[in-house]
Amino acid sequence: MPDRDLRKWMAQLEAEGDLKRVRAKVDWDDEISQIIRKVYVKEGPALLFENIKGHEKTWSKKLFTNGLGTRARVNVMLGLPRDTSPLETVKTIRERMKKPLKTVKVKTGPVKENIIKGKDVDLFQIPVPKWHPLDNGRYINTFNATVTRDPDTGQNNAGVYRGTILSKNKIGVLLMPMKDWGITYTKYKEMGKPMPVAFVYGYDPTLIVVAGSPVIGPEYELAGALRQEPVELVKCETSDIEVPAAAEIVVEGFMSPDPSTYEIEGPFGEGSGYYGEARKRPVVEITCITHRNDPIYRGSLVGTKEGITEIRSSVSTMMSVVLWNILEAAEIPGIIDVASGPITAVKIHKTYQGQPRQIAAAMWGSKFAGHPFNIIIVVEEDVDIRNPNALFGAMHSRVNFNRDLVIYPLYMGSPIDVSLPYDARAELEYGAAIASKLLIDATIDWEMHPPRAEWGNQRFPPNCHYSRPETEKLVEKRWREYDL
Numbered sequence: 001m002p003d004r005d006l007r008k009w010m011a012q013l014e015a016e017g018d019l020k021r022v023r024a025k026v027d028w029d030d031e032i033s034q035i036i037r038k039v040y041v042k043e044g045p046a047l048l049f050e051n052i053k054g055h056e057k058t059w060s061k062k063l064f065t066n067g068l069g070t071r072a073r074v075n076v077m078l079g080l081p082r083d084t085s086p087l088e089t090v091k092t093i094r095e096r097m098k099k100p101l102k103t104v105k106v107k108t109g110p111v112k113e114n115i116i117k118g119k120d121v122d123l124f125q126i127p128v129p130k131w132h133p134l135d136n137g138r139y140i141n142t143f144n145a146t147v148t149r150d151p152d153t154g155q156n157n158a159g160v161y162r163g164t165i166l167s168k169n170k171i172g173v174l175l176m177p178m179k180d181w182g183i184t185y186t187k188y189k190e191m192g193k194p195m196p197v198a199f200v201y202g203y204d205p206t207l208i209v210v211a212g213s214p215v216i217g218p219e220y221e222l223a224g225a226l227r228q229e230p231v232e233l234v235k236c237e238t239s240d241i242e243v244p245a246a247a248e249i250v251v252e253g254f255m256s257p258d259p260s261t262y263e264i265e266g267p268f269g270e271g272s273g274y275y276g277e278a279r280k281r282p283v284v285e286i287t288c289i290t291h292r293n294d295p296i297y298r299g300s301l302v303g304t305k306e307g308i309t310e311i312r313s314s315v316s317t318m319m320s321v322v323l324w325n326i327l328e329a330a331e332i333p334g335i336i337d338v339a340s341g342p343i344t345a346v347k348i349h350k351t352y353q354g355q356p357r358q359i360a361a362a363m364w365g366s367k368f369a370g371h372p373f374n375i376i377i378v379v380e381e382d383v384d385i386r387n388p389n390a391l392f393g394a395m396h397s398r399v400n401f402n403r404d405l406v407i408y409p410l411y412m413g414s415p416i417d418v419s420l421p422y423d424a425r426a427e428l429e430y431g432a433a434i435a436s437k438l439l440i441d442a443t444i445d446w447e448m449h450p451p452r453a454e455w456g457n458q459r460f461p462p463n464c465h466y467s468r469p470e471t472e473k474l475v476e477k478r479w480r481e482y483d484l
């Protein structure tokens with residue numbers, strides 16, 4: 001059965017001229033990430049670093065990154081034409097997610113070609129760059145799936161959660177108790193048992209996109225749905241967790257329930273563009289590494305000045321899907337489009353006055369509430385939600401600040417949101433950060449603006465964007481004459 005793995009994905013990009021091999025010798029400290037920064041800004045190709053200083057003889061020598069750095073590559077991942085519009089991409093993913101694909105269980109696979117256990121475990125063999133100068137070490141977990149298994153149901157959960165190499169057999173992580181693996185960790189803590197964890201590096205890109213967003217449902221089956229091909233799973237060596245059989249590297253370990261084992265994790269250059277601070281956080285002690293021959297490590301540069309990263313092009317597309325699904329599950333009518341971003345925009349056909357507030361309440365009542373996106377704007381069908389100027393225009397002309405700004409003290413947000421006070425970001429203490437949310441209702445207010453006969457029974461005066469149709473035609477016809 002074909003199982004698209006990292007190598008097949010890379011081969012596809014290379015065949016389409018969208019992958020560049022970096023053969024020059026590069027330093028894993030800073031130099032690699034500075035190259036990626038520059039490539040991000042010009043929306044450049046996926047990168048395979050093949051010659052990393054100090055990794056001439058380690059068992060893992062290569063780093064693959066920026067595989068999802070453009071919207072075009074996200075479309076390629078889905079088998080869509082490269083120029084498919086954002087709305088079409090979102091709609092395609094929504095359709096496919098309706099049919100999760102059952103996984104296929106296999107006895108073994110390429111990831112079992114090499115098995116390293118006990119004192120031979122050495123995470124420094126993997127070429128994990130120092131992504132930002134002040135990072136607390138090498139952040140190995142930036143764009144990989146972290147898999148845990150619910151002790152009650154046996155269900156696998158995959159998420160993307162940052163983690164740094166603390167020593168050759170320890171990874172320190174940022175775990176929010178409200179996230180899926182946090183809920184599982186609480187169950188293990190209550191049983192007084194360590195939680196098994198598996199970190200999966202290098203596989204089909206759909207897995208990361210699904211794992212990195214708060215999907216409702218099983219991630220492996222949803223990744224299968226996105227790529228329209230089931231994910232093949234194999235059991236870990238030291239736990240019952242299942243991982244993709246064709247992954248490049250799987251790192252297995254256990255997280256102690258005992259807070260006295262916690263170690264300093266952070267600072268780390270975060271998606272906010274700032275360093276997330278150091279705190280004592282849970283540690284995964286590594287028991288085993290399985291890997292393919294000549295395995296390729298997969299990582300990603302997260303925080304950048306321009307906000308351009310492969311996470312933005314890929315995971316934010318998926319976030320739009322997740323939010324739209326939440327609104328659909330809440331049976332809120334009239335949703336035309338959803339665009340997630342630092343400000344999450346929803347375009348609706350308004351059919352009742354309370355619709356925007358109901359939309360915000362549904363989103364704030366979902367898993368999305370633990371994310372750093374704290375502002376929702378709701379607009380009507382005449383506003384292009386992917387154009388910031390159009391959104392500013394809607395805020396300017398539709399928002400009555402007395403009524404249309406709703407601040408909700410939800411007390412849920414993300415610890416990477418630096419606008420919050422330091423103490424409010426203590427995720428282990430509060431389960432999430434203590435954050436408020438803002439709704440900007442930029443739809444026409446029905447109470448303030450009843451229909452008026454002189455405006456043809458519309459609620460707003462006519463807009464003045466157009467000439468008379470005959471004048472438009474005339475100008476079109478004479479355009480060359482004007483020599484403009």
Ligand SMILES: Cc1cc2nc3c(=O)[nH]c(=O)nc-3n(C[C@H](O)[C@H](O)[C@H](O)COP(=O)(O)O)c2cc1C
Nearest residue numbers: 142159160161162174176179180181211212213214
């Ligand atoms: C690059 C990247 C890094 C992330 N790092 C973290 C993290 O360190 N901790 C965290 O709780 N969520 C992090 N997230 C968000 C989670 O992956 C996301 O909430 C996902 O839905 C998993 O949540 P779940 O466990 O509720 O399904 C990150 C997402 C991305 C894309």
